[in-house]
Amino acid sequence: MAVRDHRDRAAFAELFDYFAPRLKGFILRTGTGAAQAEEIVQEVMLTVWRKADQFDPSRAQVSAWIYQIARNRQIDMFRKESRPLPEELNQEPDTEPDASQVLGLEQEAARLKEALNNLKPEQREMIHQAYLGELTHKEISTRTGLPLGTIKSRIRLGLERLRHDLKDMR
């Protein structure tokens, strides 16, 4: 938040300390070599800094946002063309995020995290594989025990609110 609002280098350094090693671990797990993994970490963290003004904490979690940037970057590196991305929603400039929404989303993300951590080890491993990009859409749909329903239902409240907000924005 401080990175977003005040271009705060100290806050960015903290974010770096928390996420950069996890990002590297995440990228290494996808089979990328160590040197290239660090190159991706560097680019992703720079993108976080540069696009901080596009981050809306009432709609997204920091980790979800960084996950998305990291996957986009990794995929673009392996393709000639950049990956098709949805249109961005226009945000009203200078609107303060609603604190209760930010908190609500955090609570739901925490519940989702807990739900995923309480899965059986095989299921948890499958979730990891799916979001690390190791499963095709066919594999995701045919492998029983991949609790996609859990993911959606745990953040149902957030989804309903998001739907409501998005309708207002149109």
Add this chain to the structure above:
Amino acid sequence: MTTISHHIPDSMLAAYAAGTLPAPFALVIATHVSMCSDCRASLEAHHVAGGVVLEDCAPASLSSDLKANVLDMLDQPFDDVPRPKRSGIYPGPVMEQLKGKPPRWKPLGGGVKQTILSSSDEGSARLLFIPAGQAVPDHGHNGLELTLVLQGSFSDDTGYFGTGDLEVADEDLEHIPIAGAGLPCICLAATDAPLRFNSLVPRLLQPIFRI
């Protein structure tokens, strides 16, 4: 705003979030999400799950100079490439494929026209223009076919598809889509394999038109 009733299957949205969908399908998903708040919300849910996995990954030690290098680069100027915007009925991701220009339609007979957006060993993506009330030749597919309505509507054996609706047709479906009355039906269609037609003439034309 019309109500969208045919959405992206969960497994496909999760695969899109993780980046494992073939490019032609990823284009259709990005386009549908640009038109559909429900699927945008679901996609963000998958990003949250992806974020949980990211935070759950064992931290790896970084080179000693990586942080200093990144901090040094914060003030460097950078090119912010503007993303293509929607133009008329064509959402941003489609405009990106069209390189910002209107589609150049090629006739396929019977008033049906197409514009090929991409074609590779991963499959193909194209825009289809079907005059109101017109049928598209009976065809099956060797793989999956995703069809997203951008304007007008079509119906086939499986139901009615209005603007914003997404049809997911697997190789078991032999269907004859018929465009609804009113505006011509304009669709974004993607396959992960070439289409096959059941009548002779379109089959002969298939290599020529890459349909």
